[in-house]
Amino acid sequence: MKNIKKLVTTACIIVFTFSIAGCNMIEKTPEAIANSTVAVVNGEKITRGDLDKNPNTMQLISQAKQQYGEDYAKNDEAVSVIKNQKGQILDSMITMKVIEQKAKELKLLPDENKLKSEMNSQIAQIKKQQFGNNTEQFDAALKAQGFTESSFKDMYLSQLKAQQIEQKVSDSLTKNVKVTDKQIEDYYKANQDKFTEQTDKMHLAHILVKTKDEAEKVKARLDKGEDFAKVAKEVSEDTNTKSKGGDLGTISYDDSQYDAQFMAGAKALKKGAISGPVKSSFGYHIIKCIDKQEYPVKPLSKVKDQIKKQLEDNQKTKLVSQKVQEWKKAANITKKDKNIM
Incomplete structure (x- = not known):
């Protein structure tokens, strides 16, 4: 009964809006908003509905509701964040549309019937493993995420199709990628610390200043015997x-939290040594290596396959990225940012 009353109330509001707005200013219906164009890629539209049904957008809105409440659309900060994030999601969708169009041209699109069969199989597996084939629990979980079973299947099929298209296109573009023994050996020699029996470690201290001139003055003080900790x-x-x-x-x-230039400068130091000025994205450092633990390097024969795969993956990623950028540059793309929100 409550749902019927809500629908009736909504209908009355719509009629009232139309009656006072007249012909000059009619408020867009949800259907009209969903059908509005947010981008056109080589003549193919991406609609607001497509953008709003994207799983990343749905997650974004869910987070916005948690942070700002159900009335998040009335919060200027929330609207600004959401609009920016939706713009980035749209850019990803445009890229995927370009890839899909190229896949169609290259006859690399997956078979729709096989896709649906695989989708149904995977969803059945999820339902069995996570919900013990309990339909009520499965439906409740979908509802909590804003899905019906039908809309969930549409989303899942779309994502599965995108994954398979990307894989087929990647395989097609990179089938001739090869890594030579020399490339493997060169990488091994240049990255010895990545192939040690245990991960190498170093105990460091540093002094950070803004300019190279300041760093050189700090180094000069240390060279004269001043205490590192005192100067820091x-x-x-x-x-x-x-x-x-x-x-x-x-x-x-292998700690990736530190600036690469800083780490390179630190690794080059022997135990007890103090560096000259080392530039990083934060400024200039004077680094002291208090202690160091370095372990034996594994023989090339033990890590050759690992290096080969890594170098192949790196080459493939670079090649695909370059090709996709070429396709995007050649594509006729129009964005309609005003329709994003």
Whole structure:
């Protein structure tokens, strides 16, 4: 009964809106909004409905409701964030549309009947493994995410199709990629610390300043015998380590949280050594290697297959990325940002 009343109330509001707006200013219906164009790729439209049904958009809206409440659309900050994120999602959809069009041209589109069969099989597996084939629990989980079984299948089929298209296009473009023994050996020699029996570690301290000139002055003071920790407490710009005399603790060689240039400078130091100015995205560092633990390097024979796969994957990723950018550049793409929200 409540749902019927809600529908009736909504209908009355729509009629009232039409009656006062007249012919000059008619509010768009949800259907009209869903059918509005947000982008055109070589003559093919991407609609607002397509964008709003994208799983990334649905997740974005769910997060917005959690953070800003159900009335998130009335919050300027929320609207700004959502519009920016939806723009990025739309860019990804445009890229996928370009790839799909090229896949069609190259006769690489997956068979629709096989896709549906695979989709049904995978969903049945999810239903069995996660819900014990309990239909009510499965439907409730879908509802909590804003899906009906039908809309979930549409989304799942779309995502499965996109994955298979990307894989087929990638396989087609990269079938001739080969990695030579010399490339493998060169990579092995240049990246010895990646193939040690255990991960190499170093205990570091640093002093961060803004300019190279400041760093050279710091190094000169240290060369004259001043205490590293004392100088760090006095001049370092790193507020997280300044009070600790610049001590960063023990860092693994493969720690990706640190700037690559900083890590390269640190790895080059012997135990007890202090570097000259090392530039990073944060400024200039003077680095001290307090201690170092380096382990034996595995023989090439043990890591050759691993390196080969990594180099092949790197080449394939680069080749596909370059080709997709070429296709996008050649495509006729129009975006209608005003229709995103």
